[in-house]
Amino acid sequence: MTAATAVRIGRRRAAGSRARRRHRLRILAFLSPWLVGLTMFFLYPLLATVYFSFTRYDLFTLEWVGLTNYRFLFEDEDAWRSLRNTLWLVAVMVPLRVLFGLGVAQLLTHLKRGGGVFRSLFYLPYLVPPVAATVAFVFVLNPGTGPVTSIADSVGLSLPDWFNEPEWSKPGLTLLGLWAVGDVMVILLAAVLDVPRQLYEAAELDGAGPWQRFRHITLPTISPVLAFAAVTGVIQTLQYFTQAMVAGKVAAGQSDQPGTQTAPGYPGGSTLTYPQWIYDEGFRQFNMGYACVLALLLFVIAMLFTLVLLRQFHAFADGEAT
Template sequence: MVSTALAPPPGLRRKRNRERLRTLGFLSPWLAGFCVFFGYPLIATVYFSFMHYNQIQEPDFVGLRNWTYVLTQMPLLGPALGNTLWLVVVMVSLRVVFGLGIGMLVTRIRTGAGFFRTAFYLPYLAPPVAATVAFVFLLNPGTGPVDEILGAVGLPAPSWFNDPGWAKPSLVLLSLWGIGDLMVIFMAALLDVPKEQYEAAELDGAGAWGKFRYVTWPSITPVVLFAVVTGVVQTMQYYTQALVAGKLASGVSVGPGTVIQPGYPDHSTLTVPQLVYSLGFQNFNTGAACALSLVLFALAMAVTTLLMRRRAGLLPAED
């Protein structure tokens, strides 16, 4: 039998209960949002992945049939996964490097820094559809301003979004054009590095590379990890820019009732989220779309977990 001397006094228990209720009250908005916008949709997605459901008739249990179709029979799963992983590796890497470089450049400018900050950040404020439309117009083969400039200086002009080999690099250029979000994040991290450490490094004879390697990089690695993880998650959900660019480059007019298969040209811009949309809302195969969504969710969780491990090399061991 437990001794009553070890039990907390009633007053202390009431105080702890009040603290728990107060904490729960502060957490309740987040808990409600988590349950409504994440927990319930995730449970519903798992449920419908085992059902045949066309959004009209009642769901019918089919077991693992949707999973078998998605993993072994879906013809476009390979290209969609390949394009998505290519964008994750190339786009996220270049955005982090480019954003860090622009942030370092702007923080060192002494005259006109405000103008350059505004100039680099403004493209990020453009809506994704409007930015993609403008970029497709600029890179329009033959008549676009970019190809005209390249032709004037004697350089070959690619077909950009109309060429399967250049479509994904064109999307990467579009993402680098809107690098303002990462620039601001890296600027804040760079300005937070103590100047005394740079002065000490100079006294030790460190050059520009030495100061970056031994002072700047250890201070901003948590921010770099944040940029990489959030970039991977966002790129795994890459949908709007690739879809709009493919539609505009194909020359098909988009109007009410128009059904366009994504991935132009030759499925080079097809991503997994586009495939999910095509399955669920164009072919009304909601069960297979839910199964594919869970595959994408598991893949994103696996990559994020890998990045969060210390041996990924982004965080020093002492953090």
């Protein structure tokens, strides 16, 4: 190889290296808004939460305490009670909302007339502000003044005291969640309507009945949307705060006045959800370090639920494909 050839090869390599660097810089430039947002609104808060979890922090003083907050978590009965209540809502409310939303979506796809009207009627409750919806729901089911109880009594039916009995308060919140199922219904309705009609026609020609068509065509086709509805439902329910807080306070006749504090969870701690306890520890008791421990546990639980659900839906889709 002559010296001139070596120089030309070196120049080509240098030019190629500069082109690759410029290409990487262009990619980073396009990704920079996302990277800045990820750093500012996820990585930094997460790292700060981990740091503060090892401290005793009340917004004014900061003291390193090591694993004290983590040890206290195992002794905090209210934290575990709130976690059990929240997991109950995840295990019951989320599947019922997805199933009910899917059932309504299937029903609306078969309506010949008035489909748009019924879609609006099912979606409207979701647009009601959560506080107003919860107050109205508690009033409607109130055993003393509620119209539902009055109508049931007139026909000889005995209904439970929904938000004043610990064993019925979470089912009452579940009914509220089913009433406002419009968000799930809309996305599942769009998915069902997007299933190719020719698949149904081919299956019907092969002798498949309604259940077989639903089981082997509808469900596999909409499984990504079902996974989305389940994962987002779990994450939203793990953050369940407003409805449970308002329902407990309205049923107990409580109101937070300036200078006063009322314990959440009426009746008997049954409506105390995990986010409520994080809020109580962080912004009422000012135990910010311990509240960070609770928040990290919630983050880990949400990640585990998400991974398990995505794995299960992926396995279901693969099984149907084969």
